[in-house]
Amino acid sequence: MIQNLSSIKEPSQMVTSGVFISRSLLHSLRNAEVLIMAIMLPIMLMLMFTYVFGGAISPGGDYVNYVVPGIILLCAGFGSSSIAVEVTTDMTNGIIDRFQTMPIRSIHVITGHVVASVARNLLATAIVFGIALLVGFRPAASLGAWFGAVGVITLFILTFTWLFAAIGLVVKSPAAASGYGFVLLFLPYLSSAFVPTSTMPVWLQGVANNQPITPVIETIRALLMGNPIHDHIWWALGWCVLILAASLIWSTWLFHRKAGRR
Incomplete structure (x- = not known):
């Protein structure tokens, strides 16, 4: 006897999100070139600015301590941008229509992309930071400042990941x-x-x-180097929370508009 699809119980949101997160992580492993580029490009820029331009910009030789916080955010930006292509690909290849025939909330596909992207970018950032230590970066942060810097970096990555996810929902092709x-x-x-x-x-x-x-860069720089943080942290948190909230609302509205609310 064929069971009525409407009577099939919908899995919990946690289970559904876990499935889509696993799906996105598997795609990341199969598309290692994206992760490699997200790591290599910031490293190349850091080496270029440190060894090619650093002597002219800061003759004292401590330019690496100034530039690394910016390189860390650049790494996060490069890594986050790939989610726009991934989201657009899902929205244009028909997979969302298939998900909508299942007893699940298909918007979790976006959540899966975001969580996988944040995890991937934190790994890439850690690798870039390790290379920075090898080329002479010498932070002077306390334990509390370290936790603060990691928290701000994570918030920044999450914020711009959701922003790029929204962009992926707006455009009509992966190239765009x-x-x-x-x-x-x-x-x-x-x-x-x-x-x-x-x-x-x-x-x-x-x-x-x-x-x-x-303000995000200045906050991270102050925390890592033990400098006065002034009001940079409040501007950094304010910008991130504002952009994150707007991106979440925008992404949800765009997804329901394009794919149809379940």
């Missing part, structure tokens, strides 16, 4: 998703990641000082 992600990755270059904003033209300082990346 990659292009939009590339545009956002220019933000660290217009911040205090590589040089103090005071060295920039006056008109550019206003942009650099008042965009989301600069």
Whole structure:
């Protein structure tokens, strides 16, 4: 006797999320090139800025201590941007339609991508940080400051992962998703990641000082190097929470609009 599909009990949200997280992690393992590029590109930039430009920017030789926090966020940005392509691929290849025929909430596919991306990016960030120690990075953080820095980095990764997930839902093709992600990755270059904003033209300082990346970098730099944190941490947390909340709402609305609410 064929069982009515409507009578099949829907699995718990935790079980459904776990299945989609496992699916995304398996895709990450099978697509190792994305993880490798997310690690290698920031490492290459760190080596270039440290050994090629570092002597000119900071003749004292301590430029590596200044640039590493910016490189860490750049690594997080590169890693997070790949989720836009993954989400767009799922939305355009028909897999969502198949999920909607099952007794599950198909929006968990987005959650799976986000959790897997955050885990992947934390691993990539840890590797980049290890290389930074090898090239001379010498943090002076206390144990509490270490926990604070890791917390801010994790929040930043989560925030921009959800933002890129929303972008993946907006665009119509994986190629377009990659292009939009590339545009956002220019933000660290217009911040205090590589040089103090005071060295920039006056008109550019206003942009650099008042965009989301600069307070996050300054917070991480202050925590890792034992410097005064001032009010950077409140601006960093405020920007991250605001962007995260907006991205969550935007992603949910876009998904239900495109795939249909279950």
